[in-house]
Amino acid sequence: MSSELVINCANVGKAYQLYLRRNDQLKQTLFGRWKQFYHNHWVLKDVSFKVHQGETVGIIGRNGAGKTTLLQIICGITRPTLGNVKVAGRIAPILALGSGFDHELTGRENALIGGAILGVKRSVIEARLNQVAAFADIGEFFYQPLKMYSTGMAARLAFAVCAHADADILIVDEALSVGDADFQAKCDAFIHDFARRGTILVVSHDLEMLSTLCDRVIWIDDGAVRELGRPEEVVAGYRHSIEGRAAEDRAAEERTAPARAATL
Known part of the structure; x- marks a missing residue:
């Protein structure tokens, strides 16, 4: 791992405007200068971390914690509401490239466009x-x-x-986990090979894979960084939290079961 900084997230926050009534968005457009007709839903809250060249960093958290939104900000797909992100190097955002494909074009044509989006010369792709x-x-x-x-x-x-984009930074989202076992093995082999020469930021629920692949792991909980550190320590804390919440859910279910039965 190099001392060169390639990703620097500083106090990043992301909020989406939520409108409770059908006409509130129109009112915001017309009268927003004087009154706010929405409330902010904060998906990310004051997220800060740094990634150095050659490092592999995993991101874990429950569904809806804000992991994918964070990757989208790093990739430049969406902008933060607060804070800033600086990236040094060419990113290959596996999570996002497919969403930008043109469904009327062929796979070959989309590959050419995708290569251009990633900054690869047409002759090379x-x-x-x-x-x-x-x-x-x-x-x-x-x-x-x-x-x-x-x-x-x-x-x-x-x-x-x-x-095949000669990227410096590979961004991988859990959404990639599709396809048969052979293709998954091919992807895993590529990621492990890339980890020896590039920087990786990966979101996954495969805790065993993250424990063996990553240098550090970031635990995102309710839009904030709950823990950042060595994979074995962060993963252990995350597992303990999941098991604790599962036990609480079971206990709540057991407490409400007699009441439900009495109403039948």
Whole structure:
């Protein structure tokens, strides 16, 4: 791991405007200068951390904790409401590239566009199209419109493009976990190989994988950093929290069961 800083998240917060009534958004447009007709829903709250070159950092947390929103901010897909993020190097955002595909274009055409989005010269990505097609392993569908693809096939194509983009930073989201065992093994092999030469930020519920792959793990809880440190320590704390909440849920279920039975 190098001392060079490649990702610096400083006091990042992200809020979405929630409108309770149908006409409130229109009122905000017309009269927002004088009155606020929405309330802020904070998805991220004062998140700060740094990632150095060559480091592999995992992000864990319950569904809805804000993990994917954080990655979207780092990738530049959405902007933070508060704070700032600085990134040094070319990012391959596997979580996001597939969502930007044009479903009327073929896989080959989308691979060319995806390469351009990632900053790869057209001549370079054209020279690698056969490799991209082989990695995606979707056969003749590579030359068919994306609207004919399954979700898994689109994810294969997105991963294949990112794998051949000469990125400095790989961003991987749990949403990638689709496809058969062979493709998953191919993805895992690529990620482990990339970890030896690049920087990785990965969101996953596979705690065993994160424990062996990552140098550090960040635990996001209710939009804030609850813990950041060595994988074995953070993962152990997260597991304990999950087990504790599960026990509380079971206890609550047991307390309410007699009352429900009495009403039947």
